[in-house]
Amino acid sequence: MLQVNDLSAGYGDIIAVREFSFSVEAGKIHALVGANGAGKSSTLMCLMGLVEQKSGSIVMDNLQISNERIEKRISAGLAIVPEGRRIFPDLNVRENLMVGGHIVSTSIMNSGIDMVYEFFPRLYERQTQAAGSLSGGEQQMLAMGRALISRPKILIVDELSLGLMPKVVDECYEVLKKLKSESIGILLVEQNTERAFSVADDVSALEAGNLFWSGTAEQARTNISLKEQLMGIT
Numbered sequence: 001m002l003q004v005n006d007l008s009a010g011y012g013d014i015i016a017v018r019e020f021s022f023s024v025e026a027g028k029i030h031a032l033v034g035a036n037g038a039g040k041s042s043t044l045m046c047l048m049g050l051v052e053q054k055s056g057s058i059v060m061d062n063l064q065i066s067n068e069r070i071e072k073r074i075s076a077g078l079a080i081v082p083e084g085r086r087i088f089p090d091l092n093v094r095e096n097l098m099v100g101g102h103i104v105s106t107s108i109m110n111s112g113i114d115m116v117y118e119f120f121p122r123l124y125e126r127q128t129q130a131a132g133s134l135s136g137g138e139q140q141m142l143a144m145g146r147a148l149i150s151r152p153k154i155l156i157v158d159e160l161s162l163g164l165m166p167k168v169v170d171e172c173y174e175v176l177k178k179l180k181s182e183s184i185g186i187l188l189v190e191q192n193t194e195r196a197f198s199v200a201d202d203v204s205a206l207e208a209g210n211l212f213w214s215g216t217a218e219q220a221r222t223n224i225s226l227k228e229q230l231m232g233i234t
């Protein structure tokens, strides 16, 4: 569904990721792992048109979106839960969700908000509360909810579990599993590689902007040298 070929992206003269190819299928979770600075976030942000693409192609359902604005990419079926959540602290929960629905019709937005409240009842309870006063876990739920309002075919998630308590992490992963069962494809960046490998179908590992390993999650789970490399042991 999402096909990325030879993607290079960066900032001016800095190349953050080089000639990276991968795909995300409907109903599959593709984990993107690697050390700090490996180029994971740059890759995700480039898919959304928020970091400069230097070369390569990004194709969503046979539609080339490489040079499109973010709104067009959202219409094509992409949505992102960015690193650090990036919620609007002064807006309330419902208003933050409405930001995620600004390109869709009011009826789709309203049904999307209802769907998000079903996924995350806690957001419903807090819908008039300022988002900045939510706990870290609730803010991550809000960031996920906001991304789901536009009914993405592919959900891009940067650092799902960072800074969250285990129970909240479990809740967020339950949502990923539910989305997967609804044939949504997920591109997941996760510090906790064990956790990522346990839910993923496919894995790509980056090091200093280069793909150094790719394969199935099953292969990744049993690959000790890959794990050592990811932990910086080798």
Ligand SMILES: Nc1ncnc2c1ncn2[C@@H]1O[C@H](COP(=O)(O)OP(=O)(O)OP(=O)(O)O)[C@@H](O)[C@H]1O
Residues within 6 Å of the ligand: 011, 014, 015, 016, 034, 035, 036, 037, 038, 039, 040, 041, 042, 043, 083
């Ligand atoms: N705004 C920016 N301007 C210049 N260089 C940047 C910018 N953002 C990131 N970089 C550089 O791009 C490279 C990749 O960074 P990126 O944030 O994509 O890594 P990452 O894999 O997401 O790391 P982390 O695990 O720490 O989030 C790094 O060398 C980083 O310094």
Ligand SMILES: [Mg+2]
Residues within 6 Å of the ligand: 040, 041, 042, 083, 158
């Ligand atoms: Mg990052």
